[in-house]
Amino acid sequence: MIHARGLARTFKTRRGTVEAVTGVDIDVSAGELVGFLGPNGAGKSTTLRMLTTLIVPTAGTATVAGHDLLTDAAGIRRQIGYVGQSGGAGPDCIVADELVLQGRFYGLTSARARTRATELIEQLDLVGTENRVVNTLSGGQRRRLDIAMGLMHLPTLMFLDEPSTGLDPQSRANLWDHIRSLHAEHGTTLFLTTHYLDEADALCDRILVIDTGRIVAEGTPDELKRRVSGDLVLVGAGEPARVAELAAHLPGSSDVVVDGAGVRFRVPDGAKVLPALMRELDAADIAMTSVEVRRPSLDDVFLAVTGRTLRDAETPTTPEPATAGASR
Amino acid sequence: MSVLTDTWLIFQRSMRQSLRNPFWVIIGIVQPFLYLALFGPLLIPIVQSTPGFPPGDAWQVLVPALLVQLGLFGGLFVGFAILAEFRAGVIERMRVTPVSRVALLLGRALKDTVVLLIQAVLLTVLAVPFGLRAPIGGVLVGLVLVAVLGFAMACASYALAMQVKSEEAFLPIVQAVFLPVLLLSGILLPLSLAPLWLFNLSRVNPFVYVVDATRAVFLGDLASTTALVGIAVALVLAVVTVFWGVRTFQRESA
Numbered sequence: 001m002i003h004a005r006g007l008a009r010t011f012k013t014r015r016g017t018v019e020a021v022t023g024v025d026i027d028v029s030a031g032e033l034v035g036f037l038g039p040n041g042a043g044k045s046t047t048l049r050m051l052t053t054l055i056v057p058t059a060g061t062a063t064v065a066g067h068d069l070l071t072d073a074a075g076i077r078r079q080i081g082y083v084g085q086s087g088g089a090g091p092d093c094i095v096a097d098e099l100v101l102q103g104r105f106y107g108l109t110s111a112r113a114r115t116r117a118t119e120l121i122e123q124l125d126l127v128g129t130e131n132r133v134v135n136t137l138s139g140g141q142r143r144r145l146d147i148a149m150g151l152m153h154l155p156t157l158m159f160l161d162e163p164s165t166g167l168d169p170q171s172r173a174n175l176w177d178h179i180r181s182l183h184a185e186h187g188t189t190l191f192l193t194t195h196y197l198d199e200a201d202a203l204c205d206r207i208l209v210i211d212t213g214r215i216v217a218e219g220t221p222d223e224l225k226r227r228v229s230g231d232l233v234l235v236g237a238g239e240p241a242r243v244a245e246l247a248a249h250l251p252g253s254s255d256v257v258v259d260g261a262g263v264r265f266r267v268p269d270g271a272k273v274l275p276a277l278m279r280e281l282d283a284a285d286i287a288m289t290s291v292e293v294r295r296p297s298l299d300d301v302f303l304a305v306t307g308r309t310l311r312d313a314e315t316p317t318t319p320e321p322a323t324a325g326a327s328r
Numbered sequence: 329m330s331v332l333t334d335t336w337l338i339f340q341r342s343m344r345q346s347l348r349n350p351f352w353v354i355i356g357i358v359q360p361f362l363y364l365a366l367f368g369p370l371l372i373p374i375v376q377s378t379p380g381f382p383p384g385d386a387w388q389v390l391v392p393a394l395l396v397q398l399g400l401f402g403g404l405f406v407g408f409a410i411l412a413e414f415r416a417g418v419i420e421r422m423r424v425t426p427v428s429r430v431a432l433l434l435g436r437a438l439k440d441t442v443v444l445l446i447q448a449v450l451l452t453v454l455a456v457p458f459g460l461r462a463p464i465g466g467v468l469v470g471l472v473l474v475a476v477l478g479f480a481m482a483c484a485s486y487a488l489a490m491q492v493k494s495e496e497a498f499l500p501i502v503q504a505v506f507l508p509v510l511l512l513s514g515i516l517l518p519l520s521l522a523p524l525w526l527f528n529l530s531r532v533n534p535f536v537y538v539v540d541a542t543r544a545v546f547l548g549d550l551a552s553t554t555a556l557v558g559i560a561v562a563l564v565l566a567v568v569t570v571f572w573g574v575r576t577f578q579r580e581s582a
């Protein structure tokens with residue numbers, strides 16, 4: 001579905017040239033759900049906008065949905081669906097109108113577009129919003145509308161740019177369900193960008209980690225988390241040295257550190273290990289004051305892979321010239 | 329042809345947006361109407377007793393100029409609307425579809441021209457009770473002239489907006505153009521009253537020829553040099569701005 005080699009994009013700004021993407025190779029097969037993970041400023045959106053023909057690469061080649069990126073952009077546009085970071089429905093337009101119009105852009109007849117719009121409104125849980133003005137919809141509804149617009153022409157390949165950024169936890173979970181069922185029911189190939197590891201974890205078959213314009217790691221969510229050596233368990237206790245000893249004997253534990261009033265260690269599955277640990281501490285008569293299990297975050301993956309923390313990696317200004325509605 | 333269908337689709341969409349938010353359309357006509365009602369009567373005695381005015385009474389001097397002003401500045405400010413859509417991700421979303429890039433510009437500019445024509449007709453009709461008398465043929469030619477000018481200005485506004493991509497950059501440019509153009513077009517008071525240096529300066533301004541032409545046709549001089557020059561200038565402006573607009577919308581995508 002997507003085969004990219006050496007994709008690169010440089011921007012000329014007033015401060016000089018910025019290399020937003022410095023050579024990216026991507027392979028996505030039909031039916032995959034692939035995530036593009038990285039901090040803000042890493043080049044995710046730029047890569048996505050190159051693949052969706054919004055900007056021209058300064059170097060590299062790619063084939064998207066069977067069409068060559070450099071010579072047949074129009075062909076690509078007919079095949080792909082795209083949901084941008086800031087949506088795309090006119091805030092002052094009527095929901096049904098925007099959907100039907102989107103269908104007409106792809107050559108659907110007025111009647112077919114209307115039927116399709118009704119189908120999607122039902123599938124994406126937007127019944128009742130047909131005649132409302134777009135900016136009266138909730139954040140979650142707007143996102144689903146954006147996805148509906150991307151699906152009007154039944155694309156085989158969909159691009160989603162940070163789909164759940166800005167949504168409350170409930171809407172996020174709801175959105176994930178819709179994305180999953182899209183993938184499961186229609187076999188649509190999905191390529192999404194995100195800076196949330198839990199989103200990539202929940203949705204993706206495969207993740208590509210991008211940092212400063214190049215891909216630094218690739219693998220399934222579990223493979224990536226294994227690189228971080230699993231969860232971080234923090235135990236606050238009266239006798240840290242003895243706790244540390246017990247922790248070191250737990251199966252799969254590593255990086256046991258005594259720190260202040262407690263002990264930190266890594267283990268593949270913290271939740272599973274915790275009951276056994278607590279029983280042992282109890283049996284050894286050690287008083288435990290607190291316990292916390294932290295699942296690996298993008299920060300941990302990033303640190304393990306690049307040696308830098310996420311905060312250090314996030315660039316304060318985006319390298320691209322004014323992008324539509326980018327609220328970072 | 330896909331360009332025509334797409335232009336029609338974008339035109340319909342833009343029209344629906346304007347019909348739902350008629351605020352700006354109404355504001356657009358209030359300003360010239362205020363000039364008509366509150367400035368016009370002041371011109372009557374001045375025109376009657378001052379040499380140097382072009383032929384015609386106060387209304388025949390003022391109303392054509394107000395129509396050109398409507399076209400000129402109504403057109404110039406439409407860029408803000410597209411910047412709002414740009415910020416909402418609408419333009420980007422449309423660019424990923426097969427929709428014609430030309431249609432993205434023309435559909436909107438044509439809507440602005442239709443709205444402008446409605447405002448112009450309304451203003452002309454409102455001027456009649458105040459005292460405007462003009463031949464129907466001349467008025468129609470004048471309205472077409474104003475429509476062409478408005479279309480050109482809309483295309484220019486969209487092109488500029490999409491090039492600077494921000495309201496902070498767009499507004500100062502438009503404001504910097506607005507006042508000198510207004511003053512050097514002979515809209516408020518005709519430049520036939522001006523001292524030689526000011527008159528010569530105004531000759532660089534293409535819009536002054538359109539104002540002169542509209543005044544001429546409102547008097548019935550449809551075939552005069554003034555009228556023909558103004559019509560030619562408006563057409564050239566339209567061609568140039570459409571090219572600029574189309575190029576801007578086609579840029580930056582493969």
